[in-house]
Amino acid sequence: MVDINALKFDENGLIPAVVVDAHSKKVLTLAYMNRESLEISIKKELTCFYSRSRKELWLKGETSGNYQHIVSITADCDMDSLTVLVEKDGPACHTGTDSCFTNTVFESSERGEFSLEGLYGLLEGRKANMPEGSYTTYLFSKGIDKILKKVGEECTEVIIAGKDNDKKETIYEIADLAYHVMVMMVEMGISVEDVRRELASRHIIDHKVKQEKMASDKM
Numbered sequence: 001m002v003d004i005n006a007l008k009f010d011e012n013g014l015i016p017a018v019v020v021d022a023h024s025k026k027v028l029t030l031a032y033m034n035r036e037s038l039e040i041s042i043k044k045e046l047t048c049f050y051s052r053s054r055k056e057l058w059l060k061g062e063t064s065g066n067y068q069h070i071v072s073i074t075a076d077c078d079m080d081s082l083t084v085l086v087e088k089d090g091p092a093c094h095t096g097t098d099s100c101f102t103n104t105v106f107e108s109s110e111r112g113e114f115s116l117e118g119l120y121g122l123l124e125g126r127k128a129n130m131p132e133g134s135y136t137t138y139l140f141s142k143g144i145d146k147i148l149k150k151v152g153e154e155c156t157e158v159i160i161a162g163k164d165n166d167k168k169e170t171i172y173e174i175a176d177l178a179y180h181v182m183v184m185m186v187e188m189g190i191s192v193e194d195v196r197r198e199l200a201s202r203h204i205i206d207h208k209v210k211q212e213k214m215a216s217d218k219m
Contacts, residue, residue, distance in 0.1 A: 004038060008080040014050060017082040019092065021099075022071045023193055024117045028092035029100040033082070038073075045070045047084060066090030091189065097124045098191045116182070116192050123186045139183050147187055150180045 061067030068086040126136040154177035161170040
């Protein structure tokens with residue numbers, strides 16, 4: 001374990017902290033800590049930062065309820081910056097987006113792997129910037145009723161393709177449905193992590209039921 005005294009705070013007594021989602025590994029935000037906020041973060045196991053604009057400490061989630069529960073804090077090789085791994089209760093950004101990093105500056109067409117988190121971030125960026133000519137922008141501009149209508153239509157298409165036992169077409173329609181469901185999620189402020197947690201809770205319940213059944217069978 002690194003002693004706090006070994007960390008190198010800048011001339012203003014601050015150290016940058018890159019906050020990362022412990023599950024998706026998505027970068028959520030870049031904030032700053034001073035010695036006091038770091039000590040509070042460690043003691044409470046909740047992120048506490050120093051606001052450079054307001055010149056005061058702020059506990060993330062204190063007013064919004066979007067707390068960030070700390071899994072670990074790691075210093076870099078120069079001891080002058082931190083990575084904070086967290087499990088979050090809600091959006092990381094004050095704008096309501098899952099991450100503060102939603103404005104794409106450059107994206108290679110040949111490199112990078114697809115991920116649901118990446119798609120979610122892209123959709124968040126579309127909603128925030130509403131670029132002209134984008135189908136996603138069109139959906140967001142029409143609102144939740146239009147989005148839900150499309151989700152319903154895509155559900156029907158999946159059923160039809162599945163009923164025809166057409167694997168290729170079913171995959172295509174599932175992808176369409178997944179896209180529209182994620183647009184709905186962004187519109188409603190539901191994150192990929194929210195769904196992951198729900199599925200994980202069901203896995204725990206299912207595992208418990210299975211164990212109880214095995215114990216019952218042995219009696």
